[in-house]
Amino acid sequence: MKIIKVTNQVEGGKAAFDIIKNEMVAGNVKTLGLATGSTPETLYQEIVASDLDFTDMNSVNLDEYVGLEASNDQSYHYFMKKHLFEAKPFKNNYLPDGTTSDAKKECARYDQVIAENPIDIQILGIGENAHIGFNEPGSSFEGTTSEVKLTESTIAANSRNFAKKEDVPTHAYSMGIKSIMQSKKIILLAYGEKKAEAIFNSLQGPVTEDVPGSALQNHSDVIIIVDEAAAKLLK
Numbered sequence: 001m002k003i004i005k006v007t008n009q010v011e012g013g014k015a016a017f018d019i020i021k022n023e024m025v026a027g028n029v030k031t032l033g034l035a036t037g038s039t040p041e042t043l044y045q046e047i048v049a050s051d052l053d054f055t056d057m058n059s060v061n062l063d064e065y066v067g068l069e070a071s072n073d074q075s076y077h078y079f080m081k082k083h084l085f086e087a088k089p090f091k092n093n094y095l096p097d098g099t100t101s102d103a104k105k106e107c108a109r110y111d112q113v114i115a116e117n118p119i120d121i122q123i124l125g126i127g128e129n130a131h132i133g134f135n136e137p138g139s140s141f142e143g144t145t146s147e148v149k150l151t152e153s154t155i156a157a158n159s160r161n162f163a164k165k166e167d168v169p170t171h172a173y174s175m176g177i178k179s180i181m182q183s184k185k186i187i188l189l190a191y192g193e194k195k196a197e198a199i200f201n202s203l204q205g206p207v208t209e210d211v212p213g214s215a216l217q218n219h220s221d222v223i224i225i226v227d228e229a230a231a232k233l234l235k
């Protein structure tokens with residue numbers, strides 16, 4: 001596990017971009033695993049400002065809220081379109097379908113998507129409770145795509161983007177930890193003091209399903225990009 005300390009989120013976006021660019025130039029990337037949330041926004045800004053071409057590449061996102069249409073401005077489909085896909089077209093963009101009536105079928109479909117598009121580089125943020133994707137504490141390290149009940153703390157954290165807390169979806173479809181771990185390379189980004197405990201527990205605490213991010217200690221190619229505040233508990 002390599003830890004890169006940066007001064008702020010803009011520098012973090014640049015550091016992640018440089019890694020992705022080098023891997024792409026070396027011909028190592030066919031499929032990029034993507035995350036939503038505020039953390040990867042500066043990375044996406046770097047990509048959009050670059051001359052990198054993604055038209056031969058596929059993207060596979062980590063998750064989508066249950067119940068939100070792609071056209072809903074709070075959906076992750078919408079987020080990705082706005083922050084990346086509109087400016088940088090890919091061959092295919094895959095996300096779970098939050099509106100499907102058959103959860104089991106949708107999870108199986110998404111696992112098939114992941115199997116057919118092995119992820120070369122997976123971008124991750126991390127929850128304050130150390131969730132990766134929307135795999136909340138207690139999720140199995142052997143888990144594949146599932147419908148997840150979001151914890152109160154995740155709903156509270158996500159509510160900053162919604163008009164009222166009642167509007168925040170309580171469930172999401174999420175890629176499982178097993179699939180995340182099958183990515184060839186993982187880049188986890190974390191900024192701000194609110195992430196310090198999750199970063200410490202994930203990187204230097206025991207490997208346990210109570211701390212989803214701790215699974216990353218078992219991966220052979222993980223790069224962690226953190227600012228001082230998120231790194232402040234690291235020894």
Ligand code: F6R
Nearest residue numbers: 035036037038039125126127133
């Ligand atoms: C998003 C995702 C989540 C977020 C995490 C942090 O696709 O899978 O794990 O990365 O909740 O969110 P932000 O970046 O908004 O702090």
